[in-house]
Amino acid sequence: MSAFPRLKTSAVMQYPAERRTEYSTRVLRFLDGSEQRFREYERPLRLWVIRLDLLDSRESSEVEAFFVSMQGRSGVFSFTDPWSGIEYPNCSLQEDSVRIDLLAENHAQTALVIRENVS
Amino acid sequence: MLYFPQLSTGALCQYPISKQRRLRTIANLAADGRIFKAPDYGVSEIQWELHYTGLDDTELAALESLFEATEGRLHTFTILDPTDNLLRWSDDLSTSVWTRGPMLLIAPTNDPLGTMRANRVVNGGAAEQSFEQTVAAPAWFHHCFSVYAKTTSPQSIVLYRNAGAQTDFASVHVGATWERLALSGKFTSSEETVTFGVRLPAGASVDVYGLQTEPQVSPSGYKATTTRSGVYDTARFGEDTLRVVTRHLNQHTAVVRILVVEEN
Numbered sequence A: 001m002s003a004f005p006r007l008k009t010s011a012v013m014q015y016p017a018e019r020r021t022e023y024s025t026r027v028l029r030f031l032d033g034s035e036q037r038f039r040e041y042e043r044p045l046r047l048w049v050i051r052l053d054l055l056d057s058r059e060s061s062e063v064e065a066f067f068v069s070m071q072g073r074s075g076v077f078s079f080t081d082p083w084s085g086i087e088y089p090n091c092s093l094q095e096d097s098v099r100i101d102l103l104a105e106n107h108a109q110t111a112l113v114i115r116e117n118v119s
Numbered sequence B: 001m002l003y004f005p006q007l008s009t010g011a012l013c014q015y016p017i018s019k020q021r022r023l024r025t026i027a028n029l030a031a032d033g034r035i036f037k038a039p040d041y042g043v044s045e046i047q048w049e050l051h052y053t054g055l056d057d058t059e060l061a062a063l064e065s066l067f068e069a070t071e072g073r074l075h076t077f078t079i080l081d082p083t084d085n086l087l088r089w090s091d092d093l094s095t096s097v098w099t100r101g102p103m104l105l106i107a108p109t110n111d112p113l114g115t116m117r118a119n120r121v122v123n124g125g126a127a128e129q130s131f132e133q134t135v136a137a138p139a140w141f142h143h144c145f146s147v148y149a150k151t152t153s154p155q156s157i158v159l160y161r162n163a164g165a166q167t168d169f170a171s172v173h174v175g176a177t178w179e180r181l182a183l184s185g186k187f188t189s190s191e192e193t194v195t196f197g198v199r200l201p202a203g204a205s206v207d208v209y210g211l212q213t214e215p216q217v218s219p220s221g222y223k224a225t226t227t228r229s230g231v232y233d234t235a236r237f238g239e240d241t242l243r244v245v246t247r248h249l250n251q252h253t254a255v256v257r258i259l260v261v262e263e264n
Helices: A057-069 B057-069
Strands: A018-022 A025-029 A035-039 A045-055 A077-080 A087-093 A097-104 A107-116 B017-029 B035-055 B077-080 B104-109 B118-123 B129-135 B143-150 B155-163 B166-174 B179-185 B194-200 B205-214 B231-237 B244-248 B251-263
Touching: A045 A057, A057 A097, A057 A107, A057 B017, B035 B057, B057 B251, B104 B129, B118 B194, B129 B155, B143 B155, B143 B166, B143 B194, B155 B179, B166 B179, B194 B205
Parallel strands: none
Antiparallel strands: A018 A045, A025 A035, A045 A107, A077 A087, A087 A107, A097 A107, A097 B017, B017 B035, B035 B251, B077 B231, B104 B118, B118 B205, B129 B194, B143 B179, B143 B205, B155 B166, B155 B194, B231 B251, B244 B251
16 A cells, blocks of 8 residues: 655654545525435545645655656555544545645645545 | 757756646545546646746747747647656666666665665676666757766766767766766757766676756756656647746746646
């Protein structure tokens, strides 16, 4: 199982670090004002927004190579939540594109969103 | 063949550079949050956004000349990715992209990063032997060929580059610790391929890592490659308009978008 690449510091993300927990609730509203609500997801989905800055050439190249090896959002890899330490074995990239901005020599930045797959 | 021009400094572009890669996935999102996905290997896309400031008249003329020759987005040209390595299989000298002397023995060994991506190259013959790779790049461009090397018994090796009848080389000393060696320059030849290689004396044993060729004057951070290198011969301008702003005499700015669509 592939794993999300680590920086040379062994970290997987930098500050500001963002994580999201998502539910999906279907709300049916009736004319009399009453509602019915039910969940669409069996359990919450987790997303992590990985913003990376000050990447050197090797790190930015590895991020790009990882994106290609995953074929965008097709591939599956394991990701360890930096907050909880829990490993989520079934994750994918959220997008089919990645943008890397090279601001100077050995100074690149990029952002990726990782989504836990519902199985 | 049309080539995206280098600047007078020998660099292909200036910072900042944006590079975007796009792939395709067929996805079906179910109501319960599951996504059924399949990769679509048919098409992949790379886009560069290059910002130029302080272009002189000559540099601008080269850019505009290419834009007119391709009629905007109509025709293709070759671009050497300024963010990538022009060599293929840069960590694996056993692949067919590398031409090796018959008496060279090659085996994986420890690299400076603690992995096993370096190659121990031993010349078991009685004469000099070399390994080299030919890159489809214009010889009149400035190229920098670099490699990390070390050896247990200090000796000299030769870095070289050839284009047609023109050749350039440097004899460099290799010691017991990893050191980056580089050979940089350009030819006056109109050849559209350049060969980069390393020559070892008889009996030499050298560990090499991080073989890289870049379309610029000095080496930058090492980027490992496999099947794909940074040479793209089906690049197009991303727009049919080239906007140039002249800030001062002989000082122009422009933003250029370049697109490569690869059909697999």
